[in-house]
Amino acid sequence: xxxxxxxxxxxxxxxxxxxxxxxxxxxxxxxxxxxxxxxxxxxxxxxxxxxxxxxxxxxxxxxxxxxxxxxxxxxxxxxxxxxxxxxxxxxxxxxxxxxxxxxxxxxxxxxxxxxxxxxxxxxxxxxxxxxxxxxxxxxxxxxxxxxxxxxxxxxxxxxxxxxxxxxxxxxxxxxxxxxxxxxxxxxxxxxxxxxxxxxxxxxxxxxxxxxxxxx
Amino acid sequence: xxxxxxxxxxxxxxxxxxxxxxxxxxxxxxxxxxxxxxxxxxxxxxxxxxxxxxxxxxxxxxxxxxxxxxxxxxxxxxxxxxxxxxxxxxxxxxxxxxxxxxxxxxxxxxxxxxxxxxxxxxxxxxxxxxxxxxxxxxxxxxxxxxxxxxxxxxxxxxxxxxxxxxxxxxxxxxxxxxxxxxxxxxxxxxxxxxxxxxxxxxxxxxxxxxxxxxx
DNA sequence: CTCCTTTCGTTGCAAAAACAACAGACTTTC
DNA sequence: GAAAGTCTGTTGTTTTTGCAACGAAAGGAG
Numbered sequence: 117x118x119x120x121x122x123x124x125x126x127x128x129x130x131x132x133x134x135x136x137x138x139x140x141x142x143x144x145x146x147x148x149x150x151x152x153x154x155x156x157x158x159x160x161x162x163x164x165x166x167x168x169x170x171x172x173x174x175x176x177x178x179x180x181x182x183x184x185x186x187x188x189x190x191x192x193x194x195x196x197x198x199x200x201x202x203x204x205x206x207x208x209x210x211x212x213x214x215x216x217x218x219x220x221x222x223x224x225x226x227x228x229x230x231x232x233x234x235x236x237x238x239x240x241x242x243x244x245x246x247x248x249x250x251x252x253x254x255x256x257x258x259x260x261x262x263x264x265x266x267x268x269x270x271x272x273x274x275x276x277x278x279x280x281x282x283x284x285x286x287x288x289x290x291x292x293x294x295x296x297x298x299x300x301x302x303x304x305x306x307x308x309x310x311x312x313x314x315x316x317x318x319x320x321x322x323x324x325x326x327x328x329x330x331x
Numbered sequence: 332x333x334x335x336x337x338x339x340x341x342x343x344x345x346x347x348x349x350x351x352x353x354x355x356x357x358x359x360x361x362x363x364x365x366x367x368x369x370x371x372x373x374x375x376x377x378x379x380x381x382x383x384x385x386x387x388x389x390x391x392x393x394x395x396x397x398x399x400x401x402x403x404x405x406x407x408x409x410x411x412x413x414x415x416x417x418x419x420x421x422x423x424x425x426x427x428x429x430x431x432x433x434x435x436x437x438x439x440x441x442x443x444x445x446x447x448x449x450x451x452x453x454x455x456x457x458x459x460x461x462x463x464x465x466x467x468x469x470x471x472x473x474x475x476x477x478x479x480x481x482x483x484x485x486x487x488x489x490x491x492x493x494x495x496x497x498x499x500x501x502x503x504x505x506x507x508x509x510x511x512x513x514x515x516x517x518x519x520x521x522x523x524x525x526x527x528x529x530x531x532x533x534x535x536x537x538x539x540x541x542x543x544x545x546x
Numbered sequence: 547c548t549c550c551t552t553t554c555g556t557t558g559c560a561a562a563a564a565c566a567a568c569a570g571a572c573t574t575t576c
Numbered sequence: 577g578a579a580a581g582t583c584t585g586t587t588g589t590t591t592t593t594g595c596a597a598c599g600a601a602a603g604g605a606g
Binding site: 260261287288289299300303304306307319 | 552553554555556557563564
Binding site: 547548549550551552553554555556557558559560561562563564565566567568569570571572573574575576 | 577578579580581582583584585586587588589590591592593594595596597598599600601602603604605606
């Protein structure tokens with residue numbers, strides 16, 4: 117049992133006996149690079165944990181255009197939302213990005229009792245955390261203009277830090293990707309906002325100023 | 332106990348004894364219209380369930396502009412994501428939209444044993460469901476143009492129904508709001524797509540056609 | 547210090563979107 | 577069945593954005 121699944125947050129507090137029992141019930145499979153692990157549209161009957169390697173979460177549209185939603189690396193979980201929501205057909209496909217070893221299981225495979233309760237609470241924490249992040253991002257992205265998206269995001273950051281001066285964890289390109297806009301257009305808008313005296317910035321350090329009529 | 336909290340999905344399978352015990356531990360409070368229920372920035376130490384009336388989830392930016400994220404009505408849950416993710420400061424405020432009666436509780440208040448496990452699984456299901464919907468919406472919204480957003484959304488619908496002919500649950504304005512774009516611009520783009528032979532539609536019934544180079 | 551790479555701001559231009567306004571089709575209501 | 581209201585497509589105009597390209601600034605490596 118060289119994979120040390122205790123490295124995964126979900127199992128970090130299992131006892132040795134619980135780990136042993138869980139590993140007996142769960143399934144481990146190996147995949148070569150670029151194999152399909154879960155086909156698009158299949159029912160979500162298991163949760164996956166990457167033990168070695170890296171997998172891609174992908175979508176494919178009606179006309180065959182593929183796009184990568186995320187990459188999941190060692191000791192990270194995937195498919196848990198589809199599993200827990202009991203959906204009948206996964207809206208994505210999962211593909212090995214390198215040679216991989218994957219652990220598959222369902223909640224019934226988790227040892228009963230205190231262990232399972234703890235596991236569920238952790239899974240809930242992970243899922244809820246993703247939820248908060250998604251909802252937060254959604255709040256900014258749904259604004260119509262780059263200016264509004266920026267002010268919404270920066271405002272939230274200031275609120276979070278409880279300080280009108282703060283540093284963001286993104287460089288320009290990353291911020292543009294996060295807000296789903298063009299980098300140069302973002303830079304342009306930042307320049308305008310600074311010229312208008314709404315805010316000041318220097319690299320990724322920002323200061324929000326006085327009042328404005330923005331949303 | 333006139334509120335019949337069994338109407339709430341989370342508690343629908345509690346036994347009478349479990350319900351009684353739970354209600355002893357949980358807290359019920361009444362609010363007049365437009366009172367602040369949870370202040371922005373406060374720690375998320377409880378989950379809320381609306382028993383009577385309706386509440387608003389709101390944000391407020393650095394310059395004081397308010398925006399409504401959601402309205403929660405009777406027997407619906409709110410704040411569960413913040414609670415389960417153990418965040419230290421809620422990024423939203425919650426306000427009574429009408430006179431309301433709210434049930435507040437934390438997980439320790441749920442009777443132990445089988446009951447709690449079932450509750451956690453249900454809560455997980457609800458949270459995961461929101462997660463799937465949010466991620467799904469995000470996939471479409473992050474596309475850069477209205478055309479791409481539309482094709483992404485419609486493509487996903489076709490995939491979901493496993494049929495290139497399908498009906499969507501939105502009218503034009505609602506679809507525009509969902510994709511975070513202007514209604515008339517959306518109509519315009521739909522017209523173009525139809526003229527180009529990419530798809531056909533009639534009200535909210537759509538048919539996707541042949542191939543295209545869109546993403 | 548110099549070369550190389552990455553990041554950032556800027557510009558011009560073409561494309562796309564927002565906005566406002568209107569007319570026809572369809573619904574609902576009385 | 578007429579009137580009022582809603583939903584949808586369309587058009588024209590203005591604003592915003594995406595895109596491509598470039599040069600300056602910053603940071604690292606040798």
